Amino acid sequence: MTRPIVPQNVDDNELKEKILPEVYQWALGNGLLMYPPDFKLNTANIAPFTLYPTPISRGSFEEALDVQKGFNELYAEISRDSGKNGAWLTRETEKLSESDADFTGKLWKLYKSVRDEGILQKLRLGVFRSDYLVDKNLDQIKQVEFNTVSVSFAGFSTKVGEIHKYLNDFGVYGAACYDDKDIPVPTSVPEITQSFADALKKYDSIEKNPVILMVVQRGERNVFDQRALEYALMKEHGIKVVRMTFDEITEKLSIDEDNKRRLSIKSTNEEVAIVYYRTGYTTSDYETDKDWEARKFLERSYAIKAPDLLIQLSGAKKIQQLLTDNQILSKFIENTTTREKLSKTFVKIFPLDDSELGKIGKDLAMNNPEKYVLKPQREGGGNNIYKEDIPSYLKSLDESEWNAYILMEIIVPEPYTKNIIFRGDDFFRESIISELGIYGTILFDEEKTYFNRNSGWLLRSKFTTSNEGGVAAGFGCLDSVVLY
Ligand code: ADP
Ligand code: MG
Secondary structure, three states, rough: OOOOOOOOOOOOOHHHHHHHHHHHHHHHOOOOEEEOOOOOOOOOOEOOOOOOOOEEOOOHHHHHHHHHHHHHHHHHHHHHOHHHHHHHHHHHHHHHHHHHHHHHHHHHHHHHHHHOOOOOOOOOOEEEEHHHHHHOOEEEEEEEEEEEEOOOHHHHHHHHHHHHHHHHOOOOOOOHHHOHHOOOOOHHHHHHHHHHHHHHHHHHOOOOEEEEEEOOOOOOHHHHHHHHHHHHHHHOOOHHHHHHHOHHHHHHHHEEEEOOOOOEOOOOOOEEEEEEEEEEOOOHHOOHHHHHHHHHHHHOOOOEEEEEEEHHOOOOOHHHHHHHHHHHHHHHHHOOOHHHHHOOOOOOEEEOOOOOHHHHHHHHHHHHHEEEEOOOOOOOOOOOOHHHHHHHHHHHHOOOOOOOOEEEEEEOOOEEEEEEEOOOOEEEEEEEEEEEEEEEEEEEEOOOEEEEEEEEEEEEEEEOOOOOOOOOOOEEEEEEEEEE
């Protein structure tokens, strides 16, 4: 089928008079909202999103869904890190800790101290998201990154799918209306919450109604996305989610040292079955040593961590680069067909070290950077260096620090789509590029995988004028798919 055209004929009048009230009121009524900076509790803004869904080919969409379980198992297997893989993650992380002492180094040190004391909870929960752009020449999905910690927008993904469906059903799209089967509503909320509920059932609590602890950033503005998961957990599964920042952890929680280090809330005695991190993935989340202590407090507890330190570390961009080596990938994925499917989504990624490949990487970075993006071991958007900015950036560093970066081929996505984007009080008619994210959940221990699932999807778009697509960081907007 040919790519559907996103309508361009809505005039400003119709948009302001008819469409804006529909859109704003749906968003306010259903919590498609974000707090502004310096917010008051009772005042929120509408999260940025597109008026129309964006065309994604059925083939690309299905391929991205199809590889997710393979990726879940891959990252679970890497973070198992037992003798059978020669403690590969341990070795690689130790090396990386030398060049990225500030963050990888600290996470690693923390992990070692927890490991040396003995980790009592064997169950581990991965809530992952694999992000793709569709390469325009190959018409092939290519992986941007694999996220293993604090993946966001699952809540909003479902809501944006719902508003697009509502606008379609209500006739706002007029003659451009879509067939229901072409605009599937992302199942992220029901599926991720189902996995939390199933993981919680596997936890052997001694208290009757164990809870989930969501550890959040101070002054979090993306509350309503998180709340969508919390409300669904309560409504569909009767599971309570308690929110805390690192500041509150040691004050409000206690660990029963004599009973497996079970974690509970002091004031209510509620037992915490799962610690779900929506913070702790970037240096600025740890402002003081007290924050690192809070992380350690949680990690040594008996609660199931989503994710624990090793799962988080397996998501390093350096690990993503190493996995593009088929020999390394084979260590973790024996099945050739699965391996080929995963590799097909990779672009070339170079290290910047003293290896043969590293030398090629360094030469490209300094002399031919136009087709590359340079990435540090950081998460959360706004950290990458693009194209011709790369050489001068690298020159500003000591060469011993280059190790902490990877050089990745830039994926050139499908022809840009013009859409209408609502943001703040305004709307924009802009060309956008869309990034498809597939959620996956996996519960495992050293020996066994208890479940491995696809858990919904997300489409995020960014203005073509921006290199990055972070919605919370202000570069992008939420979107949903129209399949063709
Ligand atoms: P972060 O961990 O900060 O989210 P990402 O690797 O996801 O880092 O990069 C941030 C954004 O930069 C992506 O969402 C994408 O828009 C853009 N980007 C990253 N890598 C590439 C690439 N190889 N080709 C094109 N764009 C990219
Ligand atoms: Mg990203």
